[in-house]
Amino acid sequence: MDMVSFKGIIFIIAALIAVAASVLMATRKNPIHSALWMIVTFFAMAVIYLLLNAQFIAVAQVMVYAGAIMMLILFVIMMVQMEKGGKGDPGETGRSAKTKVAGALITVILFGEMLFGALYYQMTGRSGDYPVAMVNSVGNVRTIGSLLYGQYLFPFEIASILLLVGIVGAVVIAKRKE
Amino acid sequence: MLQEIPSGLCFILSGILFTIGAIGAIIRRNVIVVFMCIELMLNAVNLVFIAAANALSSMDGSVFVFFIMTVAAVEAAVGLAIFVMVFRLQNTVNAYEVHLLKG
Amino acid sequence: MADTIWLIPFFPALGFILNSSIGSRTSKTFVSWVACLAIFLSFLTAAGVFWEFLQLPATARIYEREIYTWIASGELSVNIGFRLDALSVIMCLVVTGVGFLIHVYSVGYMHGDPGYRRFFIYLNLFVFMMLLLVTGNNLLLMFVGWEGVGLCSYLLIGFWYEKDSASDAGKKAFIVNRVGDFGFLIGIFFLFLSLGAQGVWTLNFGEIGRNAHLLSGGAATVITLLFFVGAIGKSAQIPLYVWLPDAMEGPTPVSSLIHAATMVTAGVYMIARLNFLYSMAPDTMLVVAIIGVLTAFFAASIGFAQYDIKKILAYSTISQLGFMFVAVGVGAYAAGIFHLMTHAFFKGLLFLGAGSVMHAMSGELDMRNMGGLRKKTPITYWTFFIACLAIAGIPGFSGFFSKDEILWKAFSSSQGHVLIWLLAAVTAGMTAFYMFRLFFGTFHGECRASEEVKHHIHESPRVMTIPLMILAFLALVGGYVGIPHLLGGENAIEKFLAPVFGPEIPVKAALNFDIVSAAWASGGAAGHDGSLELALMVASVLIALLGITIAYVFYVKNPGLPGRFAARCSGLYHWVHNKYFVDELYDLLFVRGTLKAGDFLLKVMDGWMIEGLVNGTADWVKRAGGRLRKVETGYVQEYAFGIIVGAIIVVGYLIVAPMF
Numbered sequence: 001m002d003m004v005s006f007k008g009i010i011f012i013i014a015a016l017i018a019v020a021a022s023v024l025m026a027t028r029k030n031p032i033h034s035a036l037w038m039i040v041t042f043f044a045m046a047v048i049y050l051l052l053n054a055q056f057i058a059v060a061q062v063m064v065y066a067g068a069i070m071m072l073i074l075f076v077i078m079m080v081q082m083e084k085g086g087k088g089d090p091g092e093t094g095r096s097a098k099t100k101v102a103g104a105l106i107t108v109i110l111f112g113e114m115l116f117g118a119l120y121y122q123m124t125g126r127s128g129d130y131p132v133a134m135v136n137s138v139g140n141v142r143t144i145g146s147l148l149y150g151q152y153l154f155p156f157e158i159a160s161i162l163l164l165v166g167i168v169g170a171v172v173i174a175k176r177k178e
Numbered sequence: 179m180l181q182e183i184p185s186g187l188c189f190i191l192s193g194i195l196f197t198i199g200a201i202g203a204i205i206r207r208n209v210i211v212v213f214m215c216i217e218l219m220l221n222a223v224n225l226v227f228i229a230a231a232n233a234l235s236s237m238d239g240s241v242f243v244f245f246i247m248t249v250a251a252v253e254a255a256v257g258l259a260i261f262v263m264v265f266r267l268q269n270t271v272n273a274y275e276v277h278l279l280k281g
Numbered sequence: 282m283a284d285t286i287w288l289i290p291f292f293p294a295l296g297f298i299l300n301s302s303i304g305s306r307t308s309k310t311f312v313s314w315v316a317c318l319a320i321f322l323s324f325l326t327a328a329g330v331f332w333e334f335l336q337l338p339a340t341a342r343i344y345e346r347e348i349y350t351w352i353a354s355g356e357l358s359v360n361i362g363f364r365l366d367a368l369s370v371i372m373c374l375v376v377t378g379v380g381f382l383i384h385v386y387s388v389g390y391m392h393g394d395p396g397y398r399r400f401f402i403y404l405n406l407f408v409f410m411m412l413l414l415v416t417g418n419n420l421l422l423m424f425v426g427w428e429g430v431g432l433c434s435y436l437l438i439g440f441w442y443e444k445d446s447a448s449d450a451g452k453k454a455f456i457v458n459r460v461g462d463f464g465f466l467i468g469i470f471f472l473f474l475s476l477g478a479q480g481v482w483t484l485n486f487g488e489i490g491r492n493a494h495l496l497s498g499g500a501a502t503v504i505t506l507l508f509f510v511g512a513i514g515k516s517a518q519i520p521l522y523v524w525l526p527d528a529m530e531g532p533t534p535v536s537s538l539i540h541a542a543t544m545v546t547a548g549v550y551m552i553a554r555l556n557f558l559y560s561m562a563p564d565t566m567l568v569v570a571i572i573g574v575l576t577a578f579f580a581a582s583i584g585f586a587q588y589d590i591k592k593i594l595a596y597s598t599i600s601q602l603g604f605m606f607v608a609v610g611v612g613a614y615a616a617g618i619f620h621l622m623t624h625a626f627f628k629g630l631l632f633l634g635a636g637s638v639m640h641a642m643s644g645e646l647d648m649r650n651m652g653g654l655r656k657k658t659p660i661t662y663w664t665f666f667i668a669c670l671a672i673a674g675i676p677g678f679s680g681f682f683s684k685d686e687i688l689w690k691a692f693s694s695s696q697g698h699v700l701i702w703l704l705a706a707v708t709a710g711m712t713a714f715y716m717f718r719l720f721f722g723t724f725h726g727e728c729r730a731s732e733e734v735k736h737h738i739h740e741s742p743r744v745m746t747i748p749l750m751i752l753a754f755l756a757l758v759g760g761y762v763g764i765p766h767l768l769g770g771e772n773a774i775e776k777f778l779a780p781v782f783g784p785e786i787p788v789k790a791a792l793n794f795d796i797v798s799a800a801w802a803s804g805g806a807a808g809h810d811g812s813l814e815l816a817l818m819v820a821s822v823l824i825a826l827l828g829i830t831i832a833y834v835f836y837v838k839n840p841g842l843p844g845r846f847a848a849r850c851s852g853l854y855h856w857v858h859n860k861y862f863v864d865e866l867y868d869l870l871f872v873r874g875t876l877k878a879g880d881f882l883l884k885v886m887d888g889w890m891i892e893g894l895v896n897g898t899a900d901w902v903k904r905a906g907g908r909l910r911k912v913e914t915g916y917v918q919e920y921a922f923g924i925i926v927g928a929i930i931v932v933g934y935l936i937v938a939p940m941f
Contacts, residue, residue: 005181007181007182007183008181008183011183011187015187015191018191018195019191019194019195019198022195022198022199022218023198025202025211025214025215025218026198026199026201026202026206026211026215026218027202028211031208031210031211034208034210034211034214035210035214038214038217038218041218041221042221045221045224045225048188048191048225049225049228051183052183052188052228052229052232053232054228054231054232054239054240054243056240056244057224057228057240057243057244057247060244060247061221061224061247064247064250064251065217065221065247065250068251069217069250069251069254072254072255072258073210073213073214073254073258076210076258076261076262077210079262080210080262080265080271100204100205103201103204103205104201104204104205107197107200107201107204108197110196110197110200111193111194111196111197114189114192114193114196114197115190115193118186118189118190118193119186119190123185123230123233123234125234126234127234127235127236128231128234128235128236128237128238129235129236129237130235130236130237131235132182132232132235135237140240143237144237144240144241144244147237147241148241148244152241155245159245159248159249162248162249162252163248163251163252165252166251166252166253166255166256167255169255169256169259170255170256170258170259171259173256173259173260173262173263174259174262174263176266
């Protein structure tokens with residue numbers, strides 16, 4: 001009966017949109033279409049995050065994923081299409097259809113396992129120190145900020161170095177030889 | 179009225195999204211699409227973390243998702259750089275045609 | 282002097298080291314001086330010890346010194362030590378004395394040979410090993426010397442190794458010796474364990490001698506039989522004699538030193554050294570005596586139909602060694618050692634003489650191409666003649682005294698038997714015959730050599746003839762140390778060796794036999810009867826003279842007679858001339874089987890199994906790798922698929938595990 005609440009309805013709608021959009025993304029022939037459906041998926045996920053009281057993450061999701069990463073991908077698609085003169089997927093070579101179907105079926109097993117695990121086992125971890133009400137009263141962003149600069153300072157700094165390395169690496173890899 | 183979302187549903191959703199991403203990553207020919215499916219898988223995992231953090235009243239989930247996103251961004255940058263290089267050399271976006279690692 | 286007895290083996294070892302390390306950069310003169318001097322110094326030291334012994338009372342004539350602890354492991358404690366008693370000092374004198382003369386002879390004989398330096402290095406090494414054998418104070422050190430002389434024999438037989446026949450002969454000698462050495466080694470183990478079971482853990486001769494009585498008769502028999510197997514190999518008795526005739530491929534001084542005077546006598550020395558064990562095992566002694574006399578007879582018969590002068594001498598050596606084994610087999614250890622000594626003199630001389638003949642005849646070996654050398658090589662002729670008289674056992678020469686002592690003891694000792702005496706006496710006659718056949722054939726009659734060889738016949742240089750003369754002198758007078766009581770002497774050598782050999786084996790209590798009249802039998806009841814001994818002595822001299830006369834008739838008076846004789850008994854002649862086909866028999870029985878086994882091992886075990894295993898493993902790894910390689914298809918998505926599969930497995934485990 002708690003499905004009938006407001007949150008529940010929003011959640012179901014967002015979930016359905018996410019699933020549908022991801023299926024569409026995975027099946028479109030045109031990569032631009034796939035990218036666009038991906039963005040829809042990301043927005044749906046952001047909504048779900050909001051419903052789960054992760055406001056900071058929801059915004060970060062939109063900014064980073066739907067904003068930066070998808071933009072990157074779209075630019076690359078454009079670059080590739082332009083140089084190739086707009087050709088889409090060329091004909092199939094190498095692998096047979098049978099391998100593909102087998103791969104797909106086996107992945108479903110993974111899904112089955114996940115389902116089983118999710119439904120059969122109860123979560124028995126002890127309750128954490130950040131109940132929803134308290135966090136919402138202080139502010140989600142502030143809480144995460146204090147955590148990042150407090151308890152998780154070291155990983156935070158490492159992550160920044162990682163970003164630096166990634167930038168330099170990307171530039172080095174993609175540089176044209178002059 | 180504002181009750182929490184049951185975590186079990188979130189896990190099921192995450193599982194569906196992950197499976198869709200996995201199948202797509204294995205089957206699709208276009209390398210970019212493969213990459214996007216990988217991002218989808220990462221997102222599914224993010225969802226799991228947030229849902230669990232919500233159920234357990236913990237902020238660790240959010241922090242971890244933060245880091246996952248950071249890494250995903252870096253991975254996107256570097257991965258696409260590699261893809262551009264490979265494309266320049268092999269002149270194809272078909273994953274089936276790039277099998278230099280064979281043997 | 283007692284503290285310096287280690288010098289006796291040391292000097293030749295020093296000579297060996299000196300010549301092998303710096304000899305190549307020095308002249309031939311230096312090499313020969315070092316080698317000969319080393320042996321001479323050794324001889325002087327041994328003579329010094331002998332001189333001291335003569336001053337000491339009989340029971341004090343033992344010098345034993347240990348210089349180094351070699352093995353100290355659990356119960357086994359072996360030291361490098363030397364023991365000089367009456368037996369060893371006689372052996373040392375023979376080895377170094379005759380050895381020195383042969384070294385001097387070799388300076389002349391090996392002159393011009395490209396392996397000159399190598400020869401003297403090996404010779405010195407050989408003398409060192411032989412001295413180690415006779416002066417070692419424990420069984421293990423003696424065995425080191427035993428093996429060492431076998432090694433030097435191999436090296437020296439195959440000295441001219443480019444010749445196939447020479448290297449084959451060296452291998453044959455070593456392998457046949459090895460068969461004997463195996464028995465020897467098992468004997469050592471058995472002795473050590475048997476004594477150890479009684480609480481005495483030792484390999485030292487003195488201690489074994491003191492504790493030998495602890496052994497049971499059965500154990501003593503087995504041990505002595507095993508040691509005798511070693512002696513059969515080293516001293517060329519039946520059935521392991523086949524290497525000695527082939528050993529004549531080596532240079533003649535080698536044949537003289539190693540295969541006449543010293544190495545082949547090691548077996549006799551070993552039995553004499555272990556006499557206390559043999560005296561406890563009368564069965565083994567009977568075996569020793571029987572094999573000795575059979576070998577003597579058999580080898581002498583082969584000598585009848587050989588034409589190679591060195592081969593005749595080789596078979597003669599085998600035959601004389603048989604005599605020595607008869608001696609120790611009937612308990613007359615002193616007589617055996619006495620004959621060893623005189624044999625070293627006359628057989629060494631015979632070989633050196635043969636070498637001189639070969640030198641004169643430009644390397645000719647076949648008696649049928651010789652003759653008429655009497656006038657052209659007088660020194661060689663007369664020394665050879667003296668040696669032949671000695672070996673035939675003509676009274677006055679050294680061989681007479683020693684051989685006669687053996688014959689008498691074979692007849693009269695409580696371990697002896699009249700049949701052994703009979704066969705030995707017949708063999709003595711045969712010895713006289715074939716030796717004089719050799720003598721007449723080589724030196725008398727018309728020279729049957731080619732014109733070119735005749736031209737070059739000349740007497741050997743002084744450096745070769747002087748050792749001949751010295752040895753001839755010794756062959757003449759060497760017997761006088763053993764003049765028996767019967768002829769007025771005091772048998773000095775037997776007295777000298779008495780402390781080593783313990784109480785004399787008693788004479789047969791009743792010398793009854795059925796071919797001599799009762800009068801003589803009753804007279805001999807109380808042991809040592811002079812008249813019986815005299816009768817036997819006269820009988821052996823007559824047999825020897827008979828042999829010489831027959832040889833004279835056959836080869837000087839009537840040269841066509843042997844040919845007609847051989848034609849009449851052509852079958853017998855064929856057998857004897859071909860040495861009774863013993864070598865062929867061994868080839869059939871042992872050699873072919875071993876070669877086949879080796880072939881099998883090579884093809885099946887090595888080729889199929891081991892190679893198969895090794896190559897098969899490599900091949901299998903390659904094939905497995907080839908198949909596994911197919912996993913790496915190059916398609917990244919298939920790799921991702923692999924990851925998924927892994928994830929499935931891991932997740933599955935995580936889900937399922939908490940349920941159990």
